[in-house]
Amino acid sequence: KQWYQRRVAITAGETHDVKIREVYKTSTRYKRMGYEQTFLRTLEGIVDDMERKIRRQHERLEHDERYMKQEQARVDNIRQERLDNLTSEIDGLLEKMSQAGSEGNVDEAQTMMKKVEQLRQEREVIKNSKNEDPANKVFLVKQNVPFINEMKHMEVCQVCGAFLVVNDTQTRVDAHLSGKQHVGYKMIREAIRELKERPL
Numbered sequence: 001k002q003w004y005q006r007r008v009a010i011t012a013g014e015t016h017d018v019k020i021r022e023v024y025k026t027s028t029r030y031k032r033m034g035y036e037q038t039f040l041r042t043l044e045g046i047v048d049d050m051e052r053k054i055r056r057q058h059e060r061l062e063h064d065e066r067y068m069k070q071e072q073a074r075v076d077n078i079r080q081e082r083l084d085n086l087t088s089e090i091d092g093l094l095e096k097m098s099q100a101g102s103e104g105n106v107d108e109a110q111t112m113m114k115k116v117e118q119l120r121q122e123r124e125v126i127k128n129s130k131n132e133d134p135a136n137k138v139f140l141v142k143q144n145v146p147f148i149n150e151m152k153h154m155e156v157c158q159v160c161g162a163f164l165v166v167n168d169t170q171t172r173v174d175a176h177l178s179g180k181q182h183v184g185y186k187m188i189r190e191a192i193r194e195l196k197e198r199p200l
Contacts, residue, residue: 040195043188050161050185057156057163064154079126086123090116160185 093116100109153166160182165172176182 036195040192043192043195046188047185047192053161054156054158057161061154061156061163079129083123083126086119086126090119090123093119157182159189 093112097109097112097116100106100112155164155166156162157164157176162176162181164176
């Protein structure tokens with residue numbers, strides 16, 4: 001917790017010194033000079049700033065989710081329109097192919113049959129390329145430029161405000177939990193709880 005106390009000292013224009021701190025703890029003026037209250041207020045200010053950031057992060061995810069659903073709907077409409085056009089074109093060719101066959105135009109009918117197969121293959125590719133349900137995914141707009149192929153289900157760390165990938169690998173989860181930012185804010189929150197639990 002020396003880091004927190006050093007920040008309090010800097011904020012108050014005082015000097016942080018471990019030896020002086022130990023002397024103070026044995027002094028009759030211990031907890032009577034207001035240092036602990038100043039320390040607590042400083043930590044609470046840090047956490048208040050983080051809570052505001054966390055709320056903004058949640059708002060950003062909600063905005064991105066709405067955008068993603070709109071974008072997915074637009075893509076689905078384009079896909080469906082293309083599927084409808086392909087089906088209509090295939091039906092028209094089949095009708096012409098049947099007429100050509102009945103008239104004995106075998107070469108023409110075979111040419112149209114090849115075209116029909118090509119269109120059917122394209123239709124299957126489009127059907128099979130349908131994206132996942134947008135309700136199941138949330139993505140982060142990087143520098144306000146959306147990349148649909150980079151969509152990932154995200155959440156916000158309630159301790160340090162970092163964006164996290166839901167169901168990420170354990171290695172990455174552990175790396176986040178042991179990172180300086182997460183560990184630092186966790187220590188700050190624990191220090192606040194400890195200070196509030198014991199009389200100052």
